Amino acid sequence: MVTIAEVARHAGVAASTVSYVLSGKRSISSDTRARVQRSVQALGYRPNASARALASQRANVLALVVPLRTGMHVPVMMQFATSVVTTARRFDHDVLLLTADEGPEGLERVAQSSLVDALVVMDVELHDERVPVLRELPMPSVLIGYPADADGLTCIDLDFVAAGAQCVDHLADLGHHSIALLGTPSAVYERQTGFAQRTLTGFVDAAGRRGVLGVETPCEHTFDAVLHTVEQLLRDHPGITGLVVQNEPIIGPLLDVLRRLGRRVPEDMSLVAICADDVAESQVPRLSSVTIPAEQIGLQAVESLITKLEGGSVPALTLLPPGLTARASSSQPTGHIGSP
Amino acid sequence: MVTIAEVARHAGVAASTVSYVLSGKRSISSDTRARVQRSVQALGYRPNASARALASQRANVLALVVPLRTGMHVPVMMQFATSVVTTARRFDHDVLLLTADEGPEGLERVAQSSLVDALVVMDVELHDERVPVLRELPMPSVLIGYPADADGLTCIDLDFVAAGAQCVDHLADLGHHSIALLGTPSAVYERQTGFAQRTLTGFVDAAGRRGVLGVETPCEHTFDAVLHTVEQLLRDHPGITGLVVQNEPIIGPLLDVLRRLGRRVPEDMSLVAICADDVAESQVPRLSSVTIPAEQIGLQAVESLITKLEGGSVPALTLLPPGLTARASSSQPTGHIGSP
DNA sequence: TGCCATTGTCGAAGCGCTTCGATCGGACCT
DNA sequence: AGGTCCGATCGAAGCGCTTCGACAATGGCA
Numbered sequence: 001m002v003t004i005a006e007v008a009r010h011a012g013v014a015a016s017t018v019s020y021v022l023s024g025k026r027s028i029s030s031d032t033r034a035r036v037q038r039s040v041q042a043l044g045y046r047p048n049a050s051a052r053a054l055a056s057q058r059a060n061v062l063a064l065v066v067p068l069r070t071g072m073h074v075p076v077m078m079q080f081a082t083s084v085v086t087t088a089r090r091f092d093h094d095v096l097l098l099t100a101d102e103g104p105e106g107l108e109r110v111a112q113s114s115l116v117d118a119l120v121v122m123d124v125e126l127h128d129e130r131v132p133v134l135r136e137l138p139m140p141s142v143l144i145g146y147p148a149d150a151d152g153l154t155c156i157d158l159d160f161v162a163a164g165a166q167c168v169d170h171l172a173d174l175g176h177h178s179i180a181l182l183g184t185p186s187a188v189y190e191r192q193t194g195f196a197q198r199t200l201t202g203f204v205d206a207a208g209r210r211g212v213l214g215v216e217t218p219c220e221h222t223f224d225a226v227l228h229t230v231e232q233l234l235r236d237h238p239g240i241t242g243l244v245v246q247n248e249p250i251i252g253p254l255l256d257v258l259r260r261l262g263r264r265v266p267e268d269m270s271l272v273a274i275c276a277d278d279v280a281e282s283q284v285p286r287l288s289s290v291t292i293p294a295e296q297i298g299l300q301a302v303e304s305l306i307t308k309l310e311g312g313s314v315p316a317l318t319l320l321p322p323g324l325t326a327r328a329s330s331s332q333p334t335g336h337i338g339s340p
Numbered sequence: 341m342v343t344i345a346e347v348a349r350h351a352g353v354a355a356s357t358v359s360y361v362l363s364g365k366r367s368i369s370s371d372t373r374a375r376v377q378r379s380v381q382a383l384g385y386r387p388n389a390s391a392r393a394l395a396s397q398r399a400n401v402l403a404l405v406v407p408l409r410t411g412m413h414v415p416v417m418m419q420f421a422t423s424v425v426t427t428a429r430r431f432d433h434d435v436l437l438l439t440a441d442e443g444p445e446g447l448e449r450v451a452q453s454s455l456v457d458a459l460v461v462m463d464v465e466l467h468d469e470r471v472p473v474l475r476e477l478p479m480p481s482v483l484i485g486y487p488a489d490a491d492g493l494t495c496i497d498l499d500f501v502a503a504g505a506q507c508v509d510h511l512a513d514l515g516h517h518s519i520a521l522l523g524t525p526s527a528v529y530e531r532q533t534g535f536a537q538r539t540l541t542g543f544v545d546a547a548g549r550r551g552v553l554g555v556e557t558p559c560e561h562t563f564d565a566v567l568h569t570v571e572q573l574l575r576d577h578p579g580i581t582g583l584v585v586q587n588e589p590i591i592g593p594l595l596d597v598l599r600r601l602g603r604r605v606p607e608d609m610s611l612v613a614i615c616a617d618d619v620a621e622s623q624v625p626r627l628s629s630v631t632i633p634a635e636q637i638g639l640q641a642v643e644s645l646i647t648k649l650e651g652g653s654v655p656a657l658t659l660l661p662p663g664l665t666a667r668a669s670s671s672q673p674t675g676h677i678g679s680p
Numbered sequence: 681t682g683c684c685a686t687t688g689t690c691g692a693a694g695c696g697c698t699t700c701g702a703t704c705g706g707a708c709c710t
Numbered sequence: 711a712g713g714t715c716c717g718a719t720c721g722a723a724g725c726g727c728t729t730c731g732a733c734a735a736t737g738g739c740a
Contacts, residue, residue, distance in 0.1 A: 001726095003727085005727095016727095016728075016729075019728060019729080020729090023728080047726080047727070048726050050725085050726080050727090051726035051727040052726080052727055052728075054727070055726075055727040055728040056727075056729090057728095
């Protein structure tokens with residue numbers, strides 16, 4: 001491996017000069033600069049990451065903590081991760097991958113050993129045990145999602161309250177009077193994952209505001225659960241003509257179930273999903289949906305982190321506004337119930 | 341941050357002694373060892389990762405290169421990644437996440453800067469431009485999948501030839517005489533991804549060996565493509581009673597299409613999929629399938645890498661035997677065509 | 681012409697750890 | 711009693727880089 005000393009010798013300058021050429025932290029005559037750069041090229045020099053980190057107290061590595069739990073939709077997570085890595089690279093950083101099962105102790109480990117110099121933590125729960133740890137850590141972090149007590153933390157998330165409301169508004173605007181929210185498995189609500197509860201809040205509030213009937217029910221991932229849940233729902237509230245779905249894995253089964261029950265989409269039942277665009281696009285019919293802006297969230301998270309690393313300040317909470325795309329699965333209510 | 345010097349002072353020993361206690365590389369009296377360990381605890385000492393890496397020439401970090409391309413099934417990839425991270429941690433290593441779009445240059449970057457000390461590369465193509473780079477790199481690597489010329493490399497993969505054959509055997513054993521392979525999108529074949537071609541080889545060979553008709557067709561991911569492909573298939577070969585599917589995203593649509601065409605599963609059409617178990621389990625009916633042992637592959641990959649790092653030798657090519665689980669989607673052929 | 685800034689470069693001092701060789705007592709053997 | 715060996719510990723030398731202060735050399739200005 002080529003060292004900075006060899007480059008210096010090759011270029012006929014001091015090692016520190018090479019360093020300054022590379023970092024640009026002091027002015028260097030364009031003559032010397034060119035000579036050094038030629039030597040770097042010629043020798044194929046790459047600074048040693050550990051030496052650099054040790055001397056500069058900066059590893060140029062971010063930790064990314066991904067969840068590994070049931071009920072999370074994997075492709076969306078992967079989008080986050082990809083976006084984080086890509087953005088980090090734009091700022092000349094790399095990404096260390098941690099799984100949530102290392103727990104708070106894992107965060108302390110990578111932080112206190114200076115393996116990384118900042119953290120991105122995904123899938124934060126309302127009462128997350130990692131939150132107090134993050135607060136004490138001697139380095140910046142950004143949460144995706146947000147806990148009940150977000151004091152002193154930086155959080156970024158989709159505005160799920162607004163998303164829930166937007167779905168209701170969309171259906172209400174089309175003329176629906178009775179709608180239901182088909183939510184995540186009840187385990188997700190029980191462990192107090194913020195996004196599920198916030199969507200529910202937005203849904204309920206908006207239904208009240210618009211004067212429409214809004215009922216909600218959790219739903220597990222199996223086909224039978226979907227069938228049973230929908231049957232129950234339609235039995236209890238036969239007037240329902242609109243469905244909001246926040247539960248990616250059941251979208252396929254749900255369409256099956258509606259078909260099996262003889263409900264056409266959108267003629268007999270309008271559907272709005274909260275899911276990734278490509279999922280919405282690949283259904284038959286294509287689904288009206290509020291997209292999860294995974295890419296934008298990842299980008300935003302890394303940008304905030306870099307800003308904090310550079311001593312800048314960022315908003316404590318960034319809520320991205322939801323965007324609803326109307327596709328083929330929602331229309332005015334028609335048919336036997338309601339006005340033609 | 342606490343340094344080793346402070347621990348040494350606190351315990352009344354030399355810094356090198358603390359180091360030896362921590363690494364166990366020289367014998368230390370149990371008295372001294374206990375005293376040092378108490379000091380480590382008391383001060384909450386964590387060795388600085390960069391300093392350690394610089395001095396020992398070992399970062400204790402593995403690179404994981406994940407693909408980001410169309411046609412890859414994301415949840416399976418995530419299983420790989422998780423398994424790699426978990427196993428790496430068992431061996432006291434961390435994982436740096438790279439995306440394939442950094443290309444060969446990205447591998448050189450992390451390797452030559454000593455950011456990592458070994459690499460796991462996923463989704464290797466038959467003629468992968470990263471392969472020559474990996475061969476030259478001054479550190480061990482393991483490929484998941486394998487290229488045409490695997491000389492000097494370590495590769496691990498599911499034995500897709502055997503998997504393709506096993507599907508044919510399963511259906512032939514049940515009494516089917518005409519079967520089809522519904523494969524990946526044609527782009528996947530065209531870019532010479534090994535697993536698709538090998539499955540095809542196994543399928544064709546086994547069909548020949550068993551004396552059954554075996555036809556194959558690629559299939560894109562859209563619903564319309566599935567519909568069109570299946571219709572075409574059944575028009576050209578009306579006697580087909582068994583389907584092998586290697587294309588996770590189309591499994592849902594395929595079941596829809598068969599329903600729409602009035603073919604019951606398994607009564608009129610038997611199905612065997614090559615996919616993750618949870619996907620097979622969550623369909624209606626539950627699918628007979630050859631599982632992709634993602635977890636085992638990730639584990640194996642990391643274990644091989646660690647062995648190589650320690651100077652051991654490992655087999656150049658490890659092919660994991662496929663395992664077929666018969667579920668509700670395959671049965672003896674019945675009905676109008678063939679013998680009752 | 682002399683003085684002060686400015687610019688460009690150098691040398692040396694670390695960053696926090698690992699590891700090599702050396703040292704110092706015992707214990708053991710003869 | 712002397713010699714030998716081994717276990718336990720220490721000190722010092724790096725690992726390859728960044729960064730600080732120092733110092734020529736240059737140019738502008740009085």
